[in-house]
Amino acid sequence: MAQDITVMWGSGSPPCWKALIALHEKNLQGYNSVLLSFDKKEHKSQQVLDINPRGQLPAFKHKDRVVNESYGICMYLESEFKSQGNKLVPDCGRAQARMYQRMFEAQTMQQKIMDVVAYTWRVPEDERHDSAVKRNAEALTAELKLWEGYLKTGPGPFLAGKDFSLADVTVYPNIAFLFRFGLCEKRYPNLATYYNSLKDRPSIKATWPPTWLENPQGMDMLKDFESNTPSFSHCVIRNCFCNPLL
Structure with missing residues (x-):
C-alpha cells in the first residue's frame, strides 16, 4: 500500500x-521517500517536474494520483487511509469545526512569517525601509499573540481539542520553525509548551528535519524580532522555509 506512494521533499521545509508527519500518522512509513537538495536546485529537476510542473516540494504521487499542495496531501491521506493509523479528523462537529478553522487559519501565520523573512531576501539592502521591516514584524507579533490566546483558552492540549488532528499536523511545523530560529519561549509560553510537548510524538520525532538534527543548536534570528530590525540570510529561506505557501 505505502509502496505505491512517492514523496519528494526537502529538509527543513515546513510544507x-x-x-x-501525515504519512507517519497514517502508518505509511514504507513509502518511497526521495530527499532532495534545495541548494543543488534538485527541486527543479525533471523527476520533480514530471510530478509537479511548478518545480516545488513536496511532490506527491499515489499510484496515478498527484497531489502537490501540502494541505491537500494531508487531507488526501486522511481520506484515503481513514481506517489506518491514527484518526486525524475528530468525529465531534465542534472539534471538527475548530480543527478546520485552525488548520486553514495557519496559512495566515505562514504568510506573515514569510513577510518578515522574505523582505530581507527579496529586497536589496540599500532599498530596504525600516518602516516596512517594522510593519511586518508588528504583524507577525500580533499573529503570534493570537495563537498564544488560542492555546491558553483551549480546550487543548491539541489545537482542536483533546486529540491530535490535521490542525496539529499542518500547524506544528510552522511553530517549530519559529522556535528553531530563536523565537523567545518566555515571551510565548503557550506556544513553547505546545512546541515542546509534541517534540517526542513518534510521527514528529521520526520526521524531524535531518538538517536540524545535524545542527541542533539552531539560530537566534527571531530572538529579538519584536524590538529590533530582524536580520535573515538568503540561505535560511532557501533551506528552511522553501515553498511556504503550499
Whole structure:
C-alpha cells in the first residue's frame, strides 16, 4: 500500500514536513521517500517536474494520483487511509469545526512569517525601509499573540481539542520553525509548551528535519524580532522555509 506512494521533499521545509508527519500518522512509513537538495536546485529537476510542473516540494504521487499542495496531501491521506493509523479528523462537529478553522487559519501565520523573512531576501539592502521591516514584524507579533490566546483558552492540549488532528499536523511545523530560529519561549509560553510537548510524538520525532538534527543548536534570528530590525540570510529561506505557501 505505502509502496505505491512517492514523496519528494526537502529538509527543513515546513510544507514538506507536514506531508511526512501525515504519512507517519497514517502508518505509511514504507513509502518511497526521495530527499532532495534545495541548494543543488534538485527541486527543479525533471523527476520533480514530471510530478509537479511548478518545480516545488513536496511532490506527491499515489499510484496515478498527484497531489502537490501540502494541505491537500494531508487531507488526501486522511481520506484515503481513514481506517489506518491514527484518526486525524475528530468525529465531534465542534472539534471538527475548530480543527478546520485552525488548520486553514495557519496559512495566515505562514504568510506573515514569510513577510518578515522574505523582505530581507527579496529586497536589496540599500532599498530596504525600516518602516516596512517594522510593519511586518508588528504583524507577525500580533499573529503570534493570537495563537498564544488560542492555546491558553483551549480546550487543548491539541489545537482542536483533546486529540491530535490535521490542525496539529499542518500547524506544528510552522511553530517549530519559529522556535528553531530563536523565537523567545518566555515571551510565548503557550506556544513553547505546545512546541515542546509534541517534540517526542513518534510521527514528529521520526520526521524531524535531518538538517536540524545535524545542527541542533539552531539560530537566534527571531530572538529579538519584536524590538529590533530582524536580520535573515538568503540561505535560511532557501533551506528552511522553501515553498511556504503550499
